[in-house]
Amino acid sequence: MLITDLPTPAVLIESSRLTRNLDRMQAAVTSRGRRLRPHAKTHKSPMVAGMQIARGAVGICCAKLGEAEVFADAGIEDIRVPYPLNPVNGDRVLALADRVRFSFIVDDAGVAKAWSDVARRAGRQLDVLIKVDVGFHRCGIDPDASAAPSIVREIAAMEGLRFNGLLSHAGHAYAANSDAEVESIACAEARVLRGVASRSGIACEEISVGATPTARFSIEQEGITELRPGNYAYYDRMQVLVGSASWEDCALTVLARVVSRPAADRLIFDSGSKTLTSDGVKGRGNTAGHGVVLEDLQGSVPDESLLIERLSEEHATVRNANGSSRLAIGDLVRIIPNHSCVVSNMVETVWLVDGETVLDRLPVAARGRIT
Numbered sequence: 001m002l003i004t005d006l007p008t009p010a011v012l013i014e015s016s017r018l019t020r021n022l023d024r025m026q027a028a029v030t031s032r033g034r035r036l037r038p039h040a041k042t043h044k045s046p047m048v049a050g051m052q053i054a055r056g057a058v059g060i061c062c063a064k065l066g067e068a069e070v071f072a073d074a075g076i077e078d079i080r081v082p083y084p085l086n087p088v089n090g091d092r093v094l095a096l097a098d099r100v101r102f103s104f105i106v107d108d109a110g111v112a113k114a115w116s117d118v119a120r121r122a123g124r125q126l127d128v129l130i131k132v133d134v135g136f137h138r139c140g141i142d143p144d145a146s147a148a149p150s151i152v153r154e155i156a157a158m159e160g161l162r163f164n165g166l167l168s169h170a171g172h173a174y175a176a177n178s179d180a181e182v183e184s185i186a187c188a189e190a191r192v193l194r195g196v197a198s199r200s201g202i203a204c205e206e207i208s209v210g211a212t213p214t215a216r217f218s219i220e221q222e223g224i225t226e227l228r229p230g231n232y233a234y235y236d237r238m239q240v241l242v243g244s245a246s247w248e249d250c251a252l253t254v255l256a257r258v259v260s261r262p263a264a265d266r267l268i269f270d271s272g273s274k275t276l277t278s279d280g281v282k283g284r285g286n287t288a289g290h291g292v293v294l295e296d297l298q299g300s301v302p303d304e305s306l307l308i309e310r311l312s313e314e315h316a317t318v319r320n321a322n323g324s325s326r327l328a329i330g331d332l333v334r335i336i337p338n339h340s341c342v343v344s345n346m347v348e349t350v351w352l353v354d355g356e357t358v359l360d361r362l363p364v365a366a367r368g369r370i371t
Contacts, residue, residue, distance in 0.1 A: 017251035039230025044366035046074030066369025087114040103127035119160025136171035152200035165206030190221035236340035241283025264323040269316040
């Protein structure tokens, strides 16, 4: 079957690019003596997770318990949820811990105490890491606070909890304007984590960092034991604009069809916000639009004359700057989206392809698992 036989919009995964991305990251991490634990929220696919583990990944990360349950059902044996789980989920966490090696994060001593109570009542020990805010200012303890070392010591001493170490996410690297700035963020992240560990005086089995933009620099940092990139499997427009990838690395594309051409300078694709998502991009260069249209169905060169300027639920309004596009109603295009992780969550199936040839159908088994 060819991609031209698929109903549109359809999400395509270029097989050779996927395997190359997986091989390259695993080789880089392994060669420097670190452990790779990919974040599966990018692909949400047990099949892709299996490919990552077969190459040497120690396990996976999941965004939510629902995702973790899907991957546990599929036989993944080591799962980490780097998310501040609330103790109301105690029964689900205990059930997962019965089936797999399971760990999660805490960033509050009161919440950690509640998890300690859950574990003690069940006669169990739960594996936890403490999240540290290294500059993204989302979750995590403040490393500069005078109480930070005592918080680490307090949580590490709690009955029913097995303290695994420290964990962070340098999400602010997505706003960096140069490779040098990304490298500086990676260096600062490692320095902050080492500092918290040193001041607490508690042995940390894991010093875990996770972000695709910083990964190439984090593997060089002293003290880092684990990396948790996710987007590297597929990449996307945002990763290209922050310098983590090239257009040739982008494995995920959206196949769309021209459904209307109401004016010489305007086309309509059938891939709206329900496919491409409404996510914008940060990074360097031109950040306008909702993805880039490629020049042809087999290439990786953006068509600079086309701008996906607006999305409705089912429509992509595309501006043809000079009116010169030869696209006609019924023609197909491939689009590199702004953010591949969200695109994965929009569809039940992605198609593994080699150019224009369809190789396999991959269910997105963990899509929609947001609880």
